[in-house]
Amino acid sequence: MIAATKPIRRNVAHGFSFAVGWTLLMLSGCAMYQYGPSSLYRSDIRTVHVPIVRNMTFRHDLGVRLTEALVKEIEDRTPYKVTGDPNADSTLVVTLVSENKTVLTETSSDDPRALDASVTVEANWMNRRGELLLQNSVVPNSxxxxxxxxxxxxxxxxxxxxxxxxxxxxxxxxxxxxxxxEFRW
Incomplete structure (x- = not known):
């Protein structure tokens, strides 16, 4: 009777050690995987300096309005903290290049009925060392x-x-x- 229980205990012990080893192997394969909103953003950046948007148009208030919208959006959607310190971890520089309105349809008396207001900007986000963090996904190295x-x-x-x-x-x-x-996959 004693001889018969030793192989069973040995099989249970081997099965248990195999299960533990398999579990550790599976967990180690997924150790670098991240999930949740923190995986969308760079972990090496904590603060962003957003200087007032440089405005190249004749409407002087647009640069300030865009700066306010950028700060609000960064604070609401990202884990980054916007700071006024130019020595932040990163800097987002934006230049408002143009703004215009285009008439789409007119009445018979040439009054505009529907129009488009468009705004064009150029943006650059770099870290403290000067490395570019924004990347053009359409035209790389542009x-x-x-x-x-x-x-x-x-x-x-x-x-x-x-x-x-x-x-x-x-x-x-x-x-x-x-x-x-957001961090590129």
Missing amino acids: GTMISFSQASRFVPEAGQSIDTATQAAIEDLAERIVSQM
């Missing part, structure tokens, strides 16, 4: 600045204005720029 353009439609007859359409375009641009701050 230079240091990446262009973004956004349009928003408005209808003056319905009470909409160029200011509300431009603000919508600015908010969409801020969302698109911050989306590019």
Whole structure:
């Protein structure tokens, strides 16, 4: 009777050690896998300096409005903290290149019925060492600045204005720029 229980104990012991070894092997294979929102952003960056957007247009308030939208979007969607310190871990530099409105449809008396307000910017995000963190996924190695353009439609007859359409375009641009701050897979 004693001789018969030794092989059973030995098989149970081997089975248990095999299960533990297999579990450790599987867990070690997934050790570098991350999940959740923290996996979308760089772990080496904690602070972002966002200087006032340089405005190359005649509408002087657009640079400040875009800066505010960028700061709000970074604070809301990313784990990064926006700081006024130029020695932050990274710096997001944005230049507002152009803004315009385009008439899409007119009435018979040549009054604009529907228009597009568009805003074009160039952005660059770099770390403290000067390495580029934003990467153009469409045209790799296209230079240091990446262009973004956004349009928003408005209808003056319905009470909409160029200011509300431009603000919508600015908010969409801020969302698109911050989306590019996500870590590439």
